[in-house]
Amino acid sequence: MISASSLFPKQVDLNACDKEEIQFIQNIQDHGALVIIEVTSNRVVAKSESIEKHLSLKQTLILDKPFGEEFADLDLQKMIDLTSFGKPKFDVVTIANRQFTAIYHQVEKHLFVEFELANPSKGTYNQQAELSEIFAQLHTVDTDADMCNTAAKLIKNFTGYDRVMIYKFDEDWNGTVISEEKNASMESWLGVKYPATDIPQQARRLFLKQGVRLIGNINSKPLNIITNSKIRFDLSNCEFRSVSPVHIEYLSNMEVTATLTAAIIYKEQLWGLIACHNTTPKVVDYYQRSSCKFLAQVFSAQLGLRSSNTVLEKINNKNRVRATLVEQMSSSTNIVDGLTLKEAPLLNLVEASGAAVYFDGVLKRIGDTPPETAILELLRNINNTENDLFYTHNASQYFKNSETYKEIASGVLCAFISRSKADVILWFRPEKLKNVIWGGNIELEAKNHTDERISPRKSFKKWASQQKGCSEPWDDADLSAAVELKKNISEIILKKYDEIKKLNENLKNAYNELESFSYSVSHDLRAPLRGIDGFAQILKEDYYQSLDAYGKSAINTIIKSTNKMNTLIDDILSFSGLGKKSINVSLFKFDRLVIDVIQFINTKTLYPHSIINIEPNLGKIKGDRPMIFQLMYNLITNGLKYSAECNKPKITIGKENECYYVRDNGIGFNQKHANKIFGVFNRLVGDEYEGSGIGLSISKRVVEKHQGKIWAISEEGVGSTFYFSINDLLIE
């Protein structure tokens, strides 16, 4: 699968902050203290500036000496053992009669121990109460919006920050404030959208890792890490890691002094943030930060539960719709008719407003779709993807001409049915205009961002823009429904293919049987016919004189009838024989063939009054000569026969627009019977004209054997013209 954001790079690169190595900032915020101990030697290899003052130590902490004396409460070996699996731990310790929370973790054989003053009024008991409240409240909300509001309210109550926001990322990492609790005097940021560059990828990765992050006071001077080592310590898991200057500038532009941020992680991705802001310096202790983290976790779990319920319901609905489509397809003679039998199921399957099915080179559209030419162009553009599915909710990003139909198809979902990508189902969603309020004018920011120095944006004035050319995005349920439908279709096609193959075989067998049946019946009829004719002839030879007039005419009628039946048998045999015959192509002069036919018919004797006109432009023809001979024989005798009784009968054989024709000025027929005359035994005239009613069927077979067409144009009393064309390219 391909999604929009992965294919096309952003035009404007505001991501310079991504390159800032914030985890390697070598200082910490001033509300804590840090000691780094080498695990292999137990030596203190680094300490934060003025740690002695911070912890009221009586003596200077000497670097490169074993850790111990000053921190009698801490069991170093236990700390090392506990953190060897990577998880941070904490203890409450008493140092110089004051209680501190020691938070410690290990990174590459270094133990990082951070100290912060414990808040004596808040303790484990308090935290227990907070946690159960969080759990109870988040568990009983009805909607996602309620859950966000409840979460924001709880955090504000527990921590007392000026502003608490729930911030949600979209697929491009732009964030929107979806819930907010704030002091009454502050301006609301609810609904404001922040571009992805505000929280760079680096920072997002750290949030994912750490879960909760405190910035106590952006104006305080950070504390340096003092060390004799040349190692650059990775402080990314440190609670008090100092803040990047870019971020400090960003916060100060927003007039924020202290923050607390907790990551909401859903499906191992950053779903959003709980962001707490304070205009004055503010530090919350470890317990409160843990509560915040816990809340974010409960929030995530609830989110998963809620969304899997909605997704489940959605999938159930889609499965029902899909079952309808499968049913329709199975009971239709072809897939496309089945898919499009009713508009609703195909559209509802992925909640689209238009769909197009392109099968065997034929496009069928339902609902609101772009024009046919636009769809075909779209398909040509999508065709080079290697995937079975293509989708976007922002078609203009991909297809330069899609602007013109964005109202109908800003969203495009395309499922390739066949491996060759020749058969496709497309769904369309209309443009959905959205008013987006940005925290700052992002277009302006991008323009200003030309200098090399990484600096955050300065303006947070609300700036409204309209999101254009986008539809509602396709969600996982839509995509999986499309994939499942594709599978269903492949199965049905396979099944239908088998059925057709079987039917074809049966038909072929039946056809062959019929051919050999008519062949042998015709031959068997010959023998008795020879008898009837022969004995009638003998009667005529030996007894004619002794018969009266009626007897004589009876004998003549018998002989005439047997002749007629012989002709009929000849025609049936040649018609059924043609079915099996393969064509033997050669190039020959058409006028020569026509002359041969006319001589064979013996027109001078049989039709002495008819004029036969052969146009000079007949040229050469490529085909099976004996078959074409038969074709021309049939057409010319037909013309002669039906014009013989007319005044000045005339037959013209010519060529017009690559089509040959035989024209007569005979009795003609009603044009509405023009197709009927080519059917076996279909005759428009009575017995006054001789013929088996097979001649034109044979002609049609000959032409079809040459992958050509035959048709007639006629007018009663005026004459008929029989045209035929043969495909001399295909029969090569």
Added chain:
Amino acid sequence: MKKPHILCIEDNPNDIALMERVFQKLISDLEVQFITNGQEAIEFLKSEKYKARKPKFILLDIKLPKANGLEVLKAVRADHGNSQIPVIMLSSSDRVDEIEKSYKLGCNSFIEKPKNFIALKKRLPLIVEYWYHNNI
């Protein structure tokens, strides 16, 4: 001395009657002997009677009861003594496979049965004349 004769293997009584008439009226200097099934024909070809007085040529229908014309043809050619005798297949069929098989088995000619009596009267004497004289 007896007239020269030909052998005709044909089962259809109508065809026999009509051919007999043509022989009587138009080719009276020849005698024709009819055998009406394949099996009988094969046996007759082995008989002393046959060897004592061989026909000038054989007219052989393809569709025959008990053994068909192709089997009879095979039997004719299987006998060394008959390798030179002309065999003319007479058939109402024009199936290419039957024609090819007949020639492969050694017939001298394959002729479609005339469709009516007039044609028979015209063609039979020509056939007889051709093969009779060719065989002298």
